[in-house]
Amino acid sequence: MSSSPARREALRHMALLLPVLTIFSAFWLLPMARLVAVGAGGPTGIAAYWAVVTDARYFSSLVSTILLSATVTLATIVISVIAGMFLQRNRFFGRSFLLATLTFPLAFPGVVVGFMVILLVGRQGFVGSITEWLFGEKLVLAYSMAGLFLGYLYFSIPRVILTIMAAAEKLDGALEEAARSLGASPWQVIRDVILPALKPALISSGAICFATSMGAFGTAFTLATKINVLPITIYGEFTNYANFALAAALSIVLGLITWLALALARSIAGSTVAAAA
């Protein structure tokens, strides 16, 4: 054999990558290519890709999904910064219990999150029975936009709080001390010292939260709301109307949006934005 060690090593590395490349190409790249083709192969052709903007029904579904996801992201970040900074900075009795309650829901599938919302604000829900007892009227939110909002908050908060706590651990306390000694108010310290230092973590966890919310299917599916978020619209087109081309086109558009959000966040925040589960 006349091959050099370097060449042998290169061949070995190729051989070790081969299984992954084969499986990934056969079961993701090729199917995705097919999805793109099917999206353009319907009665309307390429125009199916524009349907999400030109068709009022799909456009309103897109807009409500984006608005919902953006609102959830914003609310999650505000809640998580307050609670996360508090848990990171203070030691008190019961702190580890509170931390544990944040970790547990991380592994819940979307369907379980939907069920949690039903138990909380559904027809036989906890909040409903309290308001019935207090005001004689049941408060039922689960099957409306508010229910979706609560469900998306439910799966977003644990992820974002844990990311913020990890970032807050690395903050330089001396900077805050310096700001305070120079006469900065607590609010100024938060605005000018803490938030800028947390920015990369906020951007990356915010992007993950937004992307996950855009694609969340299980939660909306369980709540069976009248509100058509994009994943439910796609599912309906595919299974109820067998409108494969449109379902394919819409899911490509949705995939592009979530991918773009994550890629954009990574280029801004610089750090690796691991995608969401």
Next chain:
Amino acid sequence: MSRSPRFYLQLAFTVLVCAFLVVPVVLSIMAGVTENFFIGIKSGLTLRWVVEVWSLYSKTIFLSIGIALATLAVTLLIGVPAAYVLARRQNRYTRWMEELLVLPVAVPGLATALALILLYGQFRGFRISWSFILVGHVLFTLPFMVRSVLAVMGAIDLKTLEDAAASLGASFTQRFFHVILPNCRQGILAGALMVVTLSMGEFNITWMLHTPLTMTLPVGLADSYASMRLEIGSAYTIIFFIMIIPLLVAMQWMSEPPNVRARARKKQHG
């Protein structure tokens, strides 16, 4: 020790957030063992809902465990060697590959599932077998295995270790199994826990890929939420909780490996 009013305000807020997360969990546990949730605990405690779930859905539990283990086996077999190459060769192409592998997680599971159905749905035997779901789970969990192993491999000097072993006459196979793998045990274990947990809970892809004969645990949950009484859905959810708690505890324990804990202690003392 006296605390400022701001402390109590923040504490109250944080407790409220945690209550939002934990109250429904407690409710579902209660509902799962209550005779009639609508009447409340005073209707009596019972295990009959759990028994009923077992008779209706025990198959989904075993299928989920089977698929999770199969997913783990595949991600170990293809993911660990891939991580090794990605760690040893850091160039434009390997970075692209890393990016590519994350795509099934970056795009919604619904898109991946539709794509699989449109291309492979016509192969009946494959479409109706559990291996169709396995494919979806492997795509979805693979990046987590690769990243977790890669993170550990990036922290050790693989090339020096390998060169040392090679200079002592170790073949590649010997180096890989006796030097490289033992050195990234931590990453492999963390990745494995992640893969199993994610596979057990995967719904977005699985819902599209399943058939009435290949129902996984989360699919069964969705089915029970939609068509069974609240108590049965709750009892089923309890079973799901019991199955993921050990995984979560193990992951928590893994995220603070002994050497990090020891280092933290040292820092505190010195």
